[in-house]
Amino acid sequence: MLLKLDNVSVQFNERKILDRLDLSVARGEFVVIIGDNGAGKSTLFNVIAGQENPTSGRVVRNFLKITRVMQDPRVGTLGNMTVKENLAFAYKRESRRGWRPCINKDRISMFREKLKILNMNLEDKLNDTVQTLSGGQRQALAFAMAVLVDYDIILLDEVTAALNPESASNLMELINRTVRIDQKTCLMITHNPAHEKYGDRVLKLENGRLYDAGPIKKVK
Ligand SMILES: Nc1ncnc2c1ncn2[C@@H]1O[C@H](COP(=O)(O)OP(=O)(O)OP(=O)(O)O)[C@@H](O)[C@H]1O
Ligand SMILES: [Mg+2]
Incomplete structure (x- = not known):
């Protein structure tokens, strides 16, 4: 496994945002993550990137380099x-x-x-x-x-959210080509159901845990 989260919880004040969450990602996998606003998706990425320490649980990172596109592009650019x-x-x-x-x-x-x-x-x-x-x-x-x-794993947090539909699907195609050709591992948060098909699997973050969101039609 390239990445493994074991029983990870994150609590802000009294609220549990992630609640004994498990996740295993193999090298080269493209995992799509969905979930309601405030479910904890960006928090999960903060934990994976090491920018937020879990309240409890374990994160195993079998990779060297991680790269990330933040939900707010003002944070990721100068x-x-x-x-x-x-x-x-x-x-x-x-x-x-x-x-x-x-x-x-x-x-x-x-x-x-x-x-x-x-x-x-x-x-x-x-x-x-x-x-x-x-x-x-x-x-x-x-x-x-x-x-x-160069990177081993890329985290994409709603990267097409600010784009018009045509630009969004163009960027999505480019993302897919980029990570598939280079056989990179990719975790992508999206609110766009049309983009779920790019994943090898779709997971839904709900009540602090990830659930299999069912079969998807794949594109390669
Ligand atoms: N550093 C923090 N301190 C306190 N609360 C926080 C902190 N970071 C996030 N939260 C809270 O945790 C919850 C989950 O936030 P998060 O940004 O992870 O949600 P999200 O699933 O990414 O939502 P969205 O789809 O709107 O981007 C929210 O209620 C948020 O206010
Ligand atoms: Mg978010």
């Missing part, structure tokens, strides 16, 4: 920097060296290629400040930044 500076920052995230030296001609053309495949005209906005982008463009940029570095 608003007062340009698109290319954000990409350079993401690219250099793991390095001790600064990100500025990586803004050279070759890198910029690499960034432009990565943006082009998003189909959101971001390749023409490399010098624009990120806070001037639309919410959807910013969400797409956050995805491009998350997959710029």
